[in-house]
Amino acid sequence: MSNYPYPLLERADMIWSKKTNQTEDIKVSDWIDTVGEEEPDWSVYDVTILGIPLSKSSISASTASENPEMMRQAWKYFGTYNLDEDLDLTQLKVIDVGNVRQHITNILETHENIKQAMIAMRKTHSHSIPLVLGGDHSITAMLVKGWKEVHSEETIGILQLDSHFDLRDTSEMGPANGTPIRQLIEAGIVKGEHVHNIGLHGFFNAKALKVYADQEKVNYMTMKQARKKGITNVIHDALNKLEAQVDTIYLTVDMDVLDIIHGPATPAAAPGGMYSEELFEAVQIAGTHPKVKAMDIVCLDPRKDIGQITVKNAVHTMLSFLVGVCQR
Known part of the structure; x- marks a missing residue:
């Protein structure tokens, strides 16, 4: 395939066989296309799914590398019709291009592959929304760097749903899952004032990180504060502020933003977090905004899951975002 750098990518392990002539009760596994032997017609696809099975750069022990395949396997449980909105996702054309080679x-080599994969997507089918299944949170820095390399004239903002700042000192941690936002700030790719982090946990962030966030003018809100204001209001407010400041909003969802009851399979799972329905509402609202042009879902360790609670919540999060995209 001359127009896409497939040496950087590997086909997903989980590739669903399509049911032919199906018009009702379509499952997500029947709907999403996968890359075959022939080059796709990229012009028809609204969304491109990319897996990044990386967890070696995680500060805590994690098998988040297994998440992309586990999410793909769970597609069979979900239909494309959303009763809440009376909306069918099949109006979107979505393709899964597989996984970034690790x-x-x-x-560092894997990180470079991640950046190059985003560069290739932006050059090959820039109209399509990248939807990335991680992997740990270190991938976000490389994806945004890839975007910036192609769209150097754009100002990029970050809408981050997370229980952590992810602003740890890069001189101590390096390019790990605790440093992606700081990496982007230090590289001058994203300004601190263009980062909105919602869902921070009261007991899982060091004061030194708050000091750095304040110094860099990062916008942030704890989960307790967000719940008092209402997640709908908080997300709308963040999007409205970013809309006036940036050209592109990158949405990153760290699944540890969820309360441990809703997300037991995150390496940093803790009580006091976001409820699943709040997360679904947040990403759906983000999906409706035309400046939200990319999304990733990170930090889910399937081996720690209970009854696929977290994996199914992650798939529901992905689909909720796509509902928002349909509503644009």
Whole structure:
């Protein structure tokens, strides 16, 4: 395939066989296309799904590398019709291009592959929304860097749903899952004032990180504060502020933003977090905004899951975002 750098990508392990001539009760697994032997007609696709099975750069022990395949396997449980909105997702054309190739030991090489994959997507089908299944949160920095390399004239903002700042010192941690937002700020790719982090946990963030966030003018809100104001109001407010400041809004969802009851399979699962219905509402609202042009879902460790609670919540999060995209 001359127009897409498939040496950087590997086909997903989980590739669903399509049911032919199906018009009712369509499952997500029947709807999403996968890359075959022939090059797709990229012009028809609204959304491109990319898996990044990386967890070596996680600060805590994690098998988040298994999440892309587990999410794909769970597609069979979900239909494309959303009763809440009386809306069918099949109006969107979506393709799964597989996974970014991982180096067995070299994290920096893998990070470069991630950046190059985003560059390729923006050059090959820039009209299509990248929807990335992680992997740990370190991938976000590389995806945004790839976007910026192609769209150098754009100002990029971040809407981050997370229980952590992810502003740890890069001189100590390097390009890990605790540093992606700081990496982007230090590289001058994103300004602190263009970051909106919602869902922070009261007991899982060091004061030094708050000091840095304040210094860089990062916008942030704890989950307790967000719940008092109402998640709908908080998301709308963040989007309205970003809309006036940036050209592109990148949505990153760290699944540890969920309360441990709703997300037991996150490496940093804790009580006091977001409820699943609040997360679904937040990403659906984000999906409706035309400046939200990319999304990732990160930090889900399937081996820690209970009854696929977290994996199914992640798929529901993905689909809720796409409902929002349909409502644009």
